[in-house]
Amino acid sequence: MNKPAKKYDVIVIGELNIDLILDQIESFPEIGKEKLAREMTFALGSSSAIFASNLSSLGASVAFIGKTGKDLLGNFVVQSLQQKKVDTQMITQNEGLTTGATIGLNFREDRAMVTYPGAMEHLTDKDIPLDKLEEAKHLHISSYFFQPGLQQYIGEIFRIAGEKGLTTSFDIQSDPGENWEINLKAILPYVDIFLPNEKELLSITGSKTVEEAIEQLSSDVNILAVKLGNKGSACYHKGTITYQPAFLHDKFIDAIGAGDSFDAGFIYQFLKGASIEQCQIFGNYTGSYSTRSAGGTNAFEDINTFFSYANTITGIQNGPERQVT
Numbered sequence: 001m002n003k004p005a006k007k008y009d010v011i012v013i014g015e016l017n018i019d020l021i022l023d024q025i026e027s028f029p030e031i032g033k034e035k036l037a038r039e040m041t042f043a044l045g046s047s048s049a050i051f052a053s054n055l056s057s058l059g060a061s062v063a064f065i066g067k068t069g070k071d072l073l074g075n076f077v078v079q080s081l082q083q084k085k086v087d088t089q090m091i092t093q094n095e096g097l098t099t100g101a102t103i104g105l106n107f108r109e110d111r112a113m114v115t116y117p118g119a120m121e122h123l124t125d126k127d128i129p130l131d132k133l134e135e136a137k138h139l140h141i142s143s144y145f146f147q148p149g150l151q152q153y154i155g156e157i158f159r160i161a162g163e164k165g166l167t168t169s170f171d172i173q174s175d176p177g178e179n180w181e182i183n184l185k186a187i188l189p190y191v192d193i194f195l196p197n198e199k200e201l202l203s204i205t206g207s208k209t210v211e212e213a214i215e216q217l218s219s220d221v222n223i224l225a226v227k228l229g230n231k232g233s234a235c236y237h238k239g240t241i242t243y244q245p246a247f248l249h250d251k252f253i254d255a256i257g258a259g260d261s262f263d264a265g266f267i268y269q270f271l272k273g274a275s276i277e278q279c280q281i282f283g284n285y286t287g288s289y290s291t292r293s294a295g296g297t298n299a300f301e302d303i304n305t306f307f308s309y310a311n312t313i314t315g316i317q318n319g320p321e322r323q324v325t
């Protein structure tokens, strides 16, 4: 007998907030002075939500487990995900919690950010309906350091997901406290695809180079995809490191969500059974594509153009007619 089809391709567990991004600022902010920005974007923020939204735009069926306040920004977050067809039934909106925000100040290819975490810090293991995991093929968790209520359970959640037959991915994201304390041995053995960026990888391993860091983690990781900004990415699997260059272009707006978009492109291909090399190339392409529009999700509004362009520049065929499910 055939196994029943899964309800979701991917369940994402993670943090939720909004982004307020100021662009074209006349000069660097200074205490006691007021500067003008010539562009402003108010958008869905948070690594996990941007990943979920973009993966759903690509055609996967995605559900989200998370927490917001029962407030204006929380409603905006939930509605933004719903607009992208992400299933939000497992998001709780709590009275007494405030949905957080990240204020981003863009300067050319980089940015300064201040985050008020709010509700995201209150997501704990008690909020995770573990029995729902079996409704998905894959589990993704992001933003380890922003979720103190969840940190100590993440390894165990991945382990349970693996037992239930799901594949798993983990994007650690930055540590605003710059302590980088994490028990990788309790997490990585249960993660199929680990997706840090270069700075995160070097910081958690205390290494000077990507190669040294990979060497250190090699006994615990399965697939390790390291995001290298405009240098592209490095991918380690079964003893081999493969570098793939970025798809550079002259339409760069900002890099917000480029890493989450890389993750979405990589996991999209992974779920379709593509080779790891194709996952990596498509991740680079998806990351690059996200830098063409302001914010983390805006680039994926017109998904047909995304796919036809993908076909031209990566040679990978991915039309919406070949969706994950």
Ligand SMILES: Nc1ncnc2c1ncn2[C@@H]1O[C@H](COP(=O)(O)OP(=O)(O)OP(=O)(O)O)[C@@H](O)[C@H]1O
Binding pocket: 047, 109, 196, 197, 226, 227, 228, 229, 230, 231, 232, 233, 245, 246, 247, 248, 249, 252, 255, 256, 257, 258, 259, 260, 261, 262, 283, 284, 285, 286, 287, 288, 289, 291
């Ligand atoms: N300026 C750029 N031009 C083209 N491609 C880019 C550029 N910046 C990033 N990318 C692509 O996007 C991918 C992910 O970007 P990046 O390395 O900035 O991730 P990240 O630091 O995790 O980002 P995030 O802040 O979203 O978490 C890169 O591996 C690269 O392929």
Ligand SMILES: [Mg+2]
Binding pocket: 171, 173, 196, 197, 259, 260
């Ligand atoms: Mg990142």
